[in-house]
Amino acid sequence: MRKILITAIIAMLFVMPSQAYTREDFETIYQNEPDQNIKEMGIRQLELELGINTGTDKRTVGHFTRSNFDFCTMTSLVNTKKQTVSGRTETDFTMYLSKDNVYDYAYYKEREKDLDLLVAHIGIVKTMTQGMSDTEKATFIHDFIADRFQYDTEGSINSAIQGFKTGYTECTGYTAAYYILGLNCGLKVRAQSGTTQNGGLHTFNIVTIDGQDLAVDVTNDDAKNNKEYMLIPLQEYIAISGISPHKDSLSCMG
Known part of the structure; x- marks a missing residue:
């Protein structure tokens, strides 16, 4: 069974080359998340990792109203860089990338391949679990x-x-x-x-x-x-x- 799954994943990756992702793609990945704040955390992290919609300060992830623990656990998908917390108040906080991070085209393309792999695994597991109970x-x-x-x-x-x-x-x-x-x-x-x-x-x-x-x-x-x-x-x-x-x-x- 494991060999079949591995073969299927490799086959899917072969026909699914690295692509230019958009915010709509990330919204699809998180479409079943009922908490809008968590959904936004995940979408913003993926945008940042792929160099999309980074704003004027590419190190700023976003401003959130949940704890930084939530941010870390909800967005540990493709990220390979460390984050820091700044501007904490009673109601929100801001996430920034660490100062030593350097982003370039090669980095972004590698993250696209990472997300390709994640999307492939999502597709495989969704297919394998169709018709199953929770x-x-x-x-x-x-x-x-x-x-x-x-x-x-x-x-x-x-x-x-x-x-x-x-x-x-x-x-x-x-x-x-x-x-x-x-x-x-x-x-x-x-x-x-x-x-x-x-x-x-x-x-x-x-x-x-x-x-x-x-x-x-x-x-x-x-x-x-x-x-x-x-x-x-x-x-x-x-x-x-x-x-x-x-x-x-x-x-x-x-």
């Missing part, structure tokens, strides 16, 4: 990612696309991949960040099925080669994992 879709996507990703112990790769390209990424990459694949397959899914017992940052997903919030932590399941954190009640996940979820508020930002 529970079956959630499980399939969990396994699809776990079969392809390994945790990057060097701590330098954190995007979903790097997981698909190299096989290695960090928790934000696992979380972003699950979020974007699930979103495009019709799941009610979101990314969630939290603090571990030793004070570190960790991200995982929450899928709402039949009105119940269920946690999915592909990162830890992949590391343990099991499904301990696969669609378990959110409060149960918090209890056994020791993760303290961040609130959807600027007050949670350290």
